[in-house]
Amino acid sequence: MSEFSHRYPQIKIDLQEGTTTQLTDKLVAEELDLLIDNSELDDKNYEKYYYSTERIILAVPKSFPINEELTQYQLTAEDIRAGRHSQAEFPVLPLPLLKSTPFIFVKEENSIYKRSMKMCSRQNYSPNIIMKPDQVVSAFNMAGRGVGATFIPDGLIVNLPYEVPLCFYKMNEELAVRYVYLYKKRNKYLTKAMEEFIRVAVGDEAFQKVREQREKENQEKKGSDKKGINNAKRRTCD
Numbered sequence: 001m002s003e004f005s006h007r008y009p010q011i012k013i014d015l016q017e018g019t020t021t022q023l024t025d026k027l028v029a030e031e032l033d034l035l036i037d038n039s040e041l042d043d044k045n046y047e048k049y050y051y052s053t054e055r056i057i058l059a060v061p062k063s064f065p066i067n068e069e070l071t072q073y074q075l076t077a078e079d080i081r082a083g084r085h086s087q088a089e090f091p092v093l094p095l096p097l098l099k100s101t102p103f104i105f106v107k108e109e110n111s112i113y114k115r116s117m118k119m120c121s122r123q124n125y126s127p128n129i130i131m132k133p134d135q136v137v138s139a140f141n142m143a144g145r146g147v148g149a150t151f152i153p154d155g156l157i158v159n160l161p162y163e164v165p166l167c168f169y170k171m172n173e174e175l176a177v178r179y180v181y182l183y184k185k186r187n188k189y190l191t192k193a194m195e196e197f198i199r200v201a202v203g204d205e206a207f208q209k210v211r212e213q214r215e216k217e218n219q220e221k222k223g224s225d226k227k228g229i230n231n232a233k234r235r236t237c238d
Helices: 002-007 020-028 065-069 077-082 111-122 136-144 192-202 204-237
Strands: 035-037 046-061 102-104 128-131 150-153 166-170 177-185
Touching: 002 192, 020 035, 020 177, 046 111, 046 136, 046 192, 046 204, 077 166, 102 136, 111 150, 136 150, 177 192, 192 204
Parallel strands: 102 128
Antiparallel strands: 035 177, 046 150, 046 166, 046 177
16 A cells, blocks of 8 residues: 555545445445455455465464463564565464463354354364454454454564564464455446556556456356347247
8 A cells, every 4th residue: 555655645545444244235335436354255246356375363462471481482573574484484383372362252253253263173272262342453453452362364573563472382284374355346437546456466467367357257248148149039020
């Protein structure tokens, strides 16, 4: 977004946060032009552009004594930025080692909640959940203040311009990896500003590939509709 704002300072971006359900409802109602989300939405209703890959990691306040028992699994913010948590050889933290550590989980409708609970369930671990804020950023800020441990996307750390008093831990790759997409409602008029934003976000090649696929689908649909009309006329004449 910073690159887009730098290129087009005259265009104002109105950024809104919310759950996937809240934001997709706004996208359908055309109250939003574009949506960035890690959910797999129905391609029939949306144009989908691959944006990035993110990994869920665990953030634990540095002040928690449990960190002293987990040094072999520990990562720093610099490690996250260097991508060490994505290396196959780096060990995954067994969640039962956290014992009764207090946890902050986001609300149930958030995909990170669902994935985090699956991670715990697969290891027969029952997290000691003490709070459930609405947003991941809120949970992250609380963790930074020493309230509890929380699951976060690694992008929060990669793009953070300051250090936070947290230790980080790698999670199971199967559930930790999420793909982030940029969505536009199908049949909504694509303004020049929207097009440029998508191009900056995903690249010209990825943008063009989706648009060409969309045009191909439209042509096939027109051909199918025309064939249906001709068949209907033929039956009428007979």
